[in-house]
Amino acid sequence: MNKKIGLKEAISIGIGGMVGGGIFAVLGLAVSLAKGGTPIAFLFAGILALITSYSYVKLSKKYPDRGGTVKFINQGFGKTIFSGAINNLLWISYIIMLSLYASAFGSYAPNLLELTQDKIIDSHIYASAIIILATAINYYSIAVVGKIESYAVIIKLVILISFIFIGAYGLIGNPNVAQLAVSQWEAPIKLFAGGMVIFVAYEGFELIANAAPDIINPEKNIPKAYYYSVIFVIVLYIVIAFVTIGSLPFSKIATAQDYVLAEAAKPMLGKIGFSIITVAALISTFSAINASLYGGSKVNYEIAQDDELPHHFLAKLWNQPIGLMITAIATLILVNVLQLESISTAGSVGFLLIFGVVNLVGYRLSKETGSNKIIPLVGFVLCMVATVILINQQYTSNTTGVIISLAIIVFCFIVEWIYKKTEKK
Template structure:
């Protein structure tokens, strides 16, 4: 029974996957895009994630497998060029998420150093260094990665909940609270766009699928694990955004966009609050980088094992999948060449496509998995419409992010097409 996962542990996997570095990285960006309607932006994104979790529940119950999303896509489409391309996109989306977490780490780290030293180090150096350190840890011991994740989930949740408790008390009498009123909201389409740009903050609940075959009493605990974890995180993000927008002026949030949670702790606890929240951000993003490196390398292994990428990727380098070093190198390139908004946009586009496909699989296999057809249908429509709105609106203000996202998608299909056609000729 030692390999079995309890409901509590399964929920922790979901919450830990979502509350990684995402909220620390994209909260300031969300406020910049949606102003006083930031809680609504998080709610919109959360609704899409919650509906999508229904398809994941049904598919995990029917196809419990360590391959998770990769397994579901292959069950829906077979091992085709399309399924291989989407699975490749999943791997690259993990790399994009790693870049987001590393970027957040690099944004928070200099603020902690400033408290003790006048010497400033460029944020890219911090971002690159933490990727290298996490890669070394992954090569050294998977058990260390697991231990770091276990403790960091507890630490960051304690700090965030304390931030919420103290922050709500501090809102009374704060003039910035009026910023949440409807007169400070952006247009509905802009709020939706903001929600989709920050959709990456909800990426992570799908990791429960990778543990589905080991969850105790799956028929009861798998649905609870998904629904409880996603619901908790939606509520957590909404309250955090209310406290942040109600504590700081929009100008203050804009100037501290990349480390806004630490700045939001200042009005309540002064320098101590800033320091504690910065430490929480560093712990959270570091653990997310560790876990995502591990997850990304396993995804690449699974895709190669399913013959959708060269079989050489099932090989090892220093007793770890060769995909680990490829994932780390690709992350270093992205984090040093793209801005935060472009990384977030590319990540959201990737996961909206993946979740749209998973919802479609849920719809296609609804009889087989005993699902109500209308739920995955709504999930597919919401993901698809959100994707279209995101691309159109972001192209107006962030062409780089959209071009990068579309280029990545094209790259995934081209590589898979070349591999599949080449493989047929060699057989």
């Protein structure tokens, strides 16, 4: 018998999923893209997440299933090449998120302890080590993963909220506050594109769907869990962006881009503040890696169960789905090959497409779910427009990221097509 999940736990699944490593990984990137308008970029991305959460609410209530997103897509499109490809994209997007978190861990860790004289080598060592450690924990015990996650959510929120209050106090009389002026914002299209590059920071609320069958009083609590967690995180991110830009000059943010949150704690709290935020980043990214490894391997297993991947993926290795090891190895490769911006872009493109498809499912099944047709349709259109703008904007500055994103999508469709064709024979 599974333990039932109350509203508080459900909200913490959503918040924990979103405030994983995302904010630590992409805040510096966001500022480099949107400058003083970064809070607005986070708002744009947040609104898109909120609209998408409406589709998730309706689908989670009507089709509560531990398969979550995978099941919704199959519900909307049947077990077709299209749904199989999108579900495979979901799995690969989890791998991309894992490499994003590991990359963030690798960027923050050398600030506490340098291993070699070279920060880049250090970051790769740390990023690889944390993936290996998290994989070992996942093999050792799933219960430990859950425990780590529940403590980590509290620790990171306490530290982030403390950062906000102390940082906000530090803004009084800080000349950098002028950087938030509208004159310091990037052009609207760039703000929007910036918001879409960092859209990955909102990925995670969809994990509530996987817990939907266990949520107490689902009619009331499922909507609350989604909306409260997404709105809370939107506010959290906007305020963090506000405090960061008001605390540090853009030049400083640029040099400390990969660990900017820790740097932003320095003006008020000095080296101690820097270290505290660094520890928070390490705990957050580690817990996110742990949870996403577990989630990623489950997605892979679900897809294979639904005949959208070969049944070889149903095999077990050391009592866990083989997908866990494949996910871990793929993450190790990605994190050591790609730059942060390419990882972030690929992750955002993946999730924008997936959420777009979920919104489309919400629209198609609006009669069955008793939902307003307009909201999912708007969500679908916005996700598609956002994907196009993101690809267009990034193509000049981050061609690699765009090519990788598109290649992954094409790869998912080709693999699914080949699998479905050979399966029929």
